[in-house]
Amino acid sequence: xxxxxxxxxxxxxxxxxxxxxxxxxxxxxxxxxxxxxxxxxxxxxxxxxxxxxxxxxxxxxxxxxxxxxxxxxxxxxxxxxxxxxxxxxxxxxxxxxxxxxxxxxxxxxxxxxxxxxxxxxxxxxxxxxxxxxxxxxxxxxxxxxxxxxxxxxxxxxxxxxxxxxxxxxxxxxxxxxxxxxxxxxxxxxxxxxxxxxxxxxxxxxxxxxxxxxxxxxxxxxxxxxxxxxxxxxxxxxxxxxxxxxxxxxxxxxxxxxxxxxxxxxxxxxxxxxxxxxxxxxxxxxxxxxxxxxxxxxxxxxxxxxxxxxxxxxxxxxxxxxxxxxxxxxxxxxxxxxxxxxxxxxxxxxxxxxxxxxxxxxxxxxxxxxxxxxxxxxxxxxxxxxxxxxxxxxxxxxxxxxxxxxxxxxxxxxxxxxxxxxxxxxxxxxxxxxxxxxxxxxxxxxxxxxxxxxxxxxxxxxxxxxxxxxxxxxxxxxxxxxxxxxxxxxxxxxxxxxxxxxxxxxxxxxxxxxxxxxx
Numbered sequence: 001x002x003x004x005x006x007x008x009x010x011x012x013x014x015x016x017x018x019x020x021x022x023x024x025x026x027x028x029x030x031x032x033x034x035x036x037x038x039x040x041x042x043x044x045x046x047x048x049x050x051x052x053x054x055x056x057x058x059x060x061x062x063x064x065x066x067x068x069x070x071x072x073x074x075x076x077x078x079x080x081x082x083x084x085x086x087x088x089x090x091x092x093x094x095x096x097x098x099x100x101x102x103x104x105x106x107x108x109x110x111x112x113x114x115x116x117x118x119x120x121x122x123x124x125x126x127x128x129x130x131x132x133x134x135x136x137x138x139x140x141x142x143x144x145x146x147x148x149x150x151x152x153x154x155x156x157x158x159x160x161x162x163x164x165x166x167x168x169x170x171x172x173x174x175x176x177x178x179x180x181x182x183x184x185x186x187x188x189x190x191x192x193x194x195x196x197x198x199x200x201x202x203x204x205x206x207x208x209x210x211x212x213x214x215x216x217x218x219x220x221x222x223x224x225x226x227x228x229x230x231x232x233x234x235x236x237x238x239x240x241x242x243x244x245x246x247x248x249x250x251x252x253x254x255x256x257x258x259x260x261x262x263x264x265x266x267x268x269x270x271x272x273x274x275x276x277x278x279x280x281x282x283x284x285x286x287x288x289x290x291x292x293x294x295x296x297x298x299x300x301x302x303x304x305x306x307x308x309x310x311x312x313x314x315x316x317x318x319x320x321x322x323x324x325x326x327x328x329x330x331x332x333x334x335x336x337x338x339x340x341x342x343x344x345x346x347x348x349x350x351x352x353x354x355x356x357x358x359x360x361x362x363x364x365x366x367x368x369x370x371x372x373x374x375x376x377x378x379x380x381x382x383x384x385x386x387x388x389x390x391x392x393x394x395x396x397x398x399x400x401x402x403x404x405x406x407x408x409x410x411x412x413x414x415x416x417x418x419x420x421x422x423x424x425x426x427x428x429x430x431x432x433x434x435x436x437x438x439x440x441x442x443x444x445x446x447x448x449x450x451x452x453x454x455x456x457x458x459x460x461x462x463x464x465x466x467x468x469x470x471x472x473x474x475x476x477x478x479x480x481x482x483x484x485x486x487x488x489x490x491x492x493x494x495x496x497x498x499x500x501x502x503x504x505x506x507x508x509x510x511x512x513x514x515x516x517x518x
Contacts, residue, residue, distance in 0.1 A: 034140035041133040055132040059112040066105040078510035089210040095149030098497040113472035120468035138164035180257030187250040191240030212511035231289035241274030245304040256319035260367030268360030298338035302432035304331030309439035343420030345498035351413035361476035383456030399444035404437040408484035
């Protein structure tokens with residue numbers, strides 16, 4: 001009887017056969033850390049006092065991991081790690097470039113400050129409902145969205161952060177929270193459904209869900225595939241998630257209902273994830289269709305800027321006011337995407353980073369103002385300058401930054417966007433940015449005069465701010481000041497990130513290395 005013969009199969013064309021370099025584990029470490037700690041905290045639900053002792057150091061480690069990842073990307077360029085060792089486009093790829101690394105690090109810093117503030121703001125009941133587990137799981141979704149290189153995987157991470165945000169939105173189960181959560185949930189679920197439909201079209205057209213693979217194949221299907229339909233669906237889906245005009249009404253109807261620490265997290269991170277995804281797909285994967293839709297995106301951006309600023313002018317509740325400020329900022333980022341130039345994309349990225357820090361700080365500031373005075377209404381606020389001059393000084397810095405005035409961080413993205421608009425002859429976009437900035441100056445001037453400068457109705461005494469509120473506000477305010485006065489290093493990285501979106505060759509080479517480009 002003849003001996004059986006065996007053939008050796010070469011798996012090197014389909015799988016990674018070499019050991020994964022240790023530094024590549026940094027790419028998935030932020031997601032793995034957040035999921036692991038979130039699961040641990042869920043198992044520790046009965047130990048309320050221990051949850052914060054695990055969550056805060058965990059968020060600090062997340063910041064260190066994202067900072068290390070950013071340093072690696074700065075030094076070596078885009079990095080890729082595939083799941084299950086299957087090479088792209090078969091395996092799910094986590095690919096991080098400078099844009100994703102900057103966004104992930106800024107999000108981690110904002111989450112850490114929110115966690116610190118929650119030590120005093122979230123009650124034992126809120127911890128029992130799962131604030132800290134939800135916070136870690138939400139950061140898993142945010143980090144995954146910034147680091148993934150797969151379209152369907154991006155959808156999955158959106159679902160993770162969306163489910164976690166539902167839980168955080170209704171902590172306490174108050175009537176107003178349930179009402180706000182319904183509006184938030186319906187619009188976001190519609191946006192998610194549209195995105196899932198888009199993912200189905202992508203797979204039907206390209207036979208792959210890897211972003212780099214799609215970007216390499218898109219030129220070959222322009223004449224036969226419904227790419228404009230796909231682009232319109234993607235634009236509408238992420239416009240909903242980013243709260244862009246005219247699908248922005250859910251944000252001011254919901255962001256004022258949860259605890260202020262939750263509002264701060266949402267305002268700083270969630271809408272920016274939608275903008276990130278829109279920029280990643282429309283600029284890298286569908287650049288021709290982005291150009292064809294640029295006028296529509298620009299008009300939506302300009303309208304979002306003005307309507308957000310006018311909405312803020314009409315508010316008495318400072319939480320609702322800040323919700324409209326978030327919306328106005330989204331318009332500035334849409335303008336940068338519409339321009340599509342290195343200057344426009346640089347301005348959009350800088351504005352996103354600035355807004356993540358600033359809006360988190362402004363909501364925490366509003367929470368502390370209410371703690372000092374007893375309410376969120378401008379009619380009831382007053383005399384905050386006399387209560388705490390340090391708090392008033394930090395508020396003034398953040399208000400000036402929100403208006404886009406020098407010398408703080410909000411000045412640079414608006415200068416870059418205005419210049420980029422004028423360079424392409426879009427004077428009306430430059431005018432919208434400047435008018436929006438003027439209206440926000442009126443908004444925050446009104447807030448400062450009524451809440452800080454105007455004497456309080458009753459007697460006042462000086463008040464001290466606890467470290468749980470003072471430390472996170474100090475961290476965020478310091479970032480606003482430093483990146484306003486010393487912006488060179490950040491602006492250089494942002495310019496490199498913007499060029500990487502326009503010419504994604506290094507990104508594609510990271511995914512399909514050694515000449516295996518699609």
